[in-house]
Amino acid sequence: MDFHGLTCFVMLAETLHFKRASERCHMSPSAFSRTIKRLEEELGMPLLIRDTREVKLTAEGRSFLARARQILSVWEEARSELGLAASGVVGTVRIFASVTACYSILAKILPLFRGRYPSVHIHVETGGPSESLPAVLEERVDVGVIARPDVLPEVVEFYPVTTTPLVFIRPEMDCAVSRLLDGGTIDWGRVPLILPEGEPARERIEAWFRKEGIRPTVYGEASGNEAILAMVSLGCGVGLVPALVLEKSPLKHGVRVVETAPQLPPYEVGFAVRKRRAHLPVVRAFLECVEDARGETG
């Protein structure tokens, strides 16, 4: 058994696609296929069901995937600790960030980290902002960019980076939604809303509606801020996004801030890390960069 085979299997389980997984492992599909086959032969059971069009994990494959991740994680930890003792920080830091967080938050941290620890491999996983904290809790990643929730899980530590107000945005173009907003006092019960799914912002706006006794009209939901911006710019409704996201977005010219909207508590954005992983040299090194970057940018 070798760690290379395990890495290939984990990559394949994540992509469920031989070609994509082999590309990510920097191998030809052929060599990759045989590596997986060898692993299956070694284990004496199939981990995957191959079809001519798709690949699925068998029950054994799903069970083995969790083990494989654990083994690789322990291996990385051991490597990282030995590396620190010998000659500095080495290993891999796994980061989860939404696409917008990549250019607004990671853009500040990664150059600093890269400069200090060129030997560390950086693995960035992207997805919806609401997926970040679960990824940290499941230890799929070491750190995740999150908006600090009102209640933070006890096993998680939060390293703040910046604070940003939540702003309501409306379409820039003339449309039915714009006309609803232009007629003096806004009737918030009638305005179609595009809201984020499963995020602190959602809790805050719903709390405000409850307090005001308003039943909102939720036209759409999105798991990412860029999707909200896109829907708003197309005239679908009024959205709620962090100001930081709006400033950096290529879609910002299609929308505008609703000045007379309710004021919600601002977002505190930063990195979440599981406490038991925070002591790992590579994670510690990354978090030091987070703190230093905050110090530099204020």
Next chain:
DNA sequence: GGCACGTCTAGGGAGTAACT
């Protein structure tokens, strides 16, 4: 020389779009 592991290439199964 034997072995392990890689690439290159070809083959076969299946989906899809265009055409009749």
Next chain:
DNA sequence: AGTTACTCCCTAGACGTGCC
């Protein structure tokens, strides 16, 4: 609806390379 051509995907075989 049936046929054809194209494309995608995974796998097997041939062969090259590096190490012992």
